Amino acid sequence: MKTNRLVQALGHVLFRQRRAFLALFALITVLLGWSATQLRVDAGFEKMIPLEHPYMKTFVDYRSTFGGANRVLVVLRARDGDIYNEPFFAALKSLTDDVFFLPGVDRATVTSLFTPNVRYIEVVEEGFAGGNVIPADFAGTADDLAEVRENVLKSGRVGRLVANDHSAALVSAELLEIDPNTGAQLDYLAVAAQLETLRERYQAQGFEVNIIGFAKAVGDITEGARGVLLFFAVTFVITALLLHLYLGSAKLAGLGLVCALVPVVWQLGVLPLVGYGIDPMSILVPFLIFSIGVSHAVQMINGWKIEVHHGADGLTAANNAFLKLFMPGATALLTTALGFLVILFIDIAMVQELAITAAIGVALIVITNKMLLTILLSWMPRSAAGKGGDAAKPAGEWLWQRLKRFAEPRRAVWVLAGAAVLLGVSALQARHLQTGDLGAGIPELHDDSRYNLDTAAIVESFSIGVDVLSVIAQSHGVDGACTDFDIMDTLDRFETHMRNTHGVQGVLSLPGMAKVINAGWNEGSPRWRVLSRDPSVLAQSVTPIDTSTGLLNTDCSAMQILIFTRDHQGHTIAHVIEEVKRFAAANASEHLELRLASGNVGVMAATNEAVDAAELKILVLLFFAIGLLCYMEFRSHTATLCIVLPLSIVAVLCNALMATLGIGLKVPTLPVIALGVGVGVDYGIYIYERMQHELRRGAGLVEAYLEALRQRGTATMFTALTMSIGVGTWAFSALKFQADMGVLLAFVFLANMLGAVMLLPALASTMLAPQDRRHKHAKKA
């Protein structure tokens, strides 16, 4: 009652001063709109990782020491036959030059058959002999090509610079993020664009070109994120059309759209004020805000229309609609915002920003929808509501008459039975859900994206792994760990252990390389592939290994062991990590510490663990929070259960769908349930609120439900549909995680709507238990 009075007072002020409020809202929109233009794209790598995770602390600690991951590989592939022909070598030479002159390239690191840093060394009777793989007088004759082929074999670069089947050769280069001369930040997008022109040039010459590297990936991801703008336009147009069709009035439709766009502008304007930028994940928030805005606008406009049909004028109708819808609407929005805020428990900055920006956006809708929209509606002529309402009613009535049966006890049993079966099957299927990315290549892009196809082609023909887990071996209190036999021997055992671990493809470590070099000092005999106990001999084996390999730091107090995994599926990563931990525990020493983890697989391992740890916490909090809010609103266990149970069933369905579609539980998909439930709870709240109202007025459940459908049903179904379409467009995004989120959110929105119109009445009919009152009646009698 108290709240009702508060709402009345608020409405009183609002409509008395409606011009002033309108001016205020307009001013805010202009100011925040200006602020929104200051928005910067902020796709920092660090935002995507759980920085608080111990693995990521290792990652951050050693990032500057063992950088070197910023490499670009350009593969030139002969369409048929091998590379040993004159045109191929001419093209490879010119490609090497092109890469040399790319912006940001550290020119000393450019490596191809044509660069002077690629030499072959052979053991000869007198010691070592060597030379450039491609001799200075190379002219492309048959003899020259035969000699180059010999040298390639001697150089040991097969699999690294030349494909294992000699059908391709590559040019590799490291990029410098900061230009050493100018100090300017490297423009990755420019590099990516230039790489793409290189691809076109050499493909025109009849070669196949594969390009991978961080710069190219950043370019492709940014390109993909730009596509989202197009989706926004598509969503807007579709929503506008549907809205017009549904409301039957261009004016009302325009009003709805404006009031859904205003919170988007406000939200984007608030971001720079709170110091946030926009990234490929939070770029999706405006969609959500827009859709939620439309959804609540439709409820409000619908409420207004009903009032007008009952004979009120524009202002009175707006006032009444405001009074009727403020509480359920505000509750629904508050619940939605709470659902979003629950995601804060995922310890990843990007997700937390998503949670906060989405929650801010939703909170803003309370103002734009409940206040701005009603003010605007108060100026609407009655004619705007006229024909649209009448035309829509019969069509809806047909459906409502069918839907109301879900509230009949006998039918409800079947609905519940059906829901139970569906839930049981889904729960079984949901057990197959896996954590982590399930595809090959980089998880941001689709498996069949150009970048990932290039990756697959390179991995297949070269001995180059792209999924790498790096373990840091930090020595303590040892002077020159590289020449300490005990430490090196332990690491050699570690390498052996990891090489024999299932899911590991290969291991690269300092001891492993030192062993090969030791054999080199002994005429290449493999029987000498060991670590010497003699520090000076060991030093001889380690010295030729440069820090640029990323296997050791300058004083060799820290070494990096690179473990190449077969794939980056969650259970592969978990197994490999477990084996590392097992070895580290069995070989604990005060002189040597094995620290997990870096490399892309190390990041994924940390992320997977963070996601796993967050999942249950989020769900429990989510349902607890919305349950509590529902209880506070309705003061009824039954109402709470009727609203929350369908949502929880949909959560299981969502997991089952993910398992079925092969979508892993990962950073972008973890918030889906929370987002979906946060939004989906609106449907239940709007419908139950109306139903409760009718019940209090003395209607039977079926009649109460029918009335609720009549008043709120169209709006509920319509909004679920428009929202599903809005997020469904993401399915076509070039970014895999956006597509995954789009599909899942669309499903969750629709499923929650169905839950609200089918399961909610069925639950109410069993649990509101009319026999109770009869029972009391009987006792009394």
Place this chain on the structure above:
Amino acid sequence: MRARKPERADQRSRAGARLRAAPAVQGIAGTRRFRHAERAPGGSADGRNLPRRSFMNRHRALGLLFVAFVAAMLSYAFSPRRAAPLPATEIRIEQMLTLAAAQAGERLVAAGERGQVFASADGGRHWQVVATPVAATLTALSFADHRRGVAVGHDAVILLSSDGGVSWREVSSAPEAGAPLLAVRLLADGRGFALGAYGSMMTSHDGGESWEEAVASADDRHLNAIAVFTDDTLVLAGEAGLLLRSDDGGAHWEELDSPYNGSFFGLQILADEVLLAYGMRGHIFRSADRGESWEEVDSTTEAALFASAMLADGRVVLTGQGGTVLLGDAAGRVFRAVDSGGTGVHAALLAQGDAVLLFGEGGVSRLAMGGEGAQ
């Protein structure tokens, strides 16, 4: 108007009556409002409901059952998941560098990196790990018969097996000397020769049970290989063209005139007592007179050669760096390269009829040599 006192009692009773759905069930808080609704004029027809009382109670129970079922399914669906675990870590031959291989009766034995020994009972298709007491890399194996064999390696370890390679015990080692043993031969009469770096040599006279240091050469060049003729003439080959021969069963050694200044990695005796010495850069030398005189044979390769074996029909197979495999005729005069399909180093090989098993990086591979003679 919302929460009135009697509701508390309702809630308490509900807890006790969860699934029994006894008539005492007072119901959930929503009830209260229903009573309101029912008192209002035009409430639903009670008369119609009365005969269906038991149905309604059942109905009610179903509702509670449903709630319980959802709760159970939720806790099942969201309880921690664990994907099928990957097989436990085990040492696999394909992940280890194997440097030596030998046949002990029906059993094949291979040894290499970090003291690992593997045994196969099915001709080399499957290999099992055999426990050894050492972690030093093993470089050579030799069996005197189907039971007794030795393995030698770094830290100058010598391991002895008397059960065909199933179990091994350490009989000698010198980790601090820094001179690995690189070749070994255990003869049926109980004599054993183990040779290694810097001209080191150990001999045994009791079937490998005890070993003592011996001297074969005056300098410190590595000794890499040993060959034993049927008449007990012994030949050693080593670093920088070193060739040694003993005509008195190993008591005295004389240095032979070497045809080559590079290192020899192996020796192979063919039919008719022809001796091949091979090594760096694909060099193969052939002697028909126990090392008195040598002629160079064209190997067609510049890759270092590390190991050899004689096929059942007398032809010879040599193998080495970069996946090199050479097939030579029975006389050891003509060689041709055979594509082994790999580029890793082959450090040892075993003849199996017309085929060979290649050992080295990346486990064991079988390569058929075909029936035709080398051209």
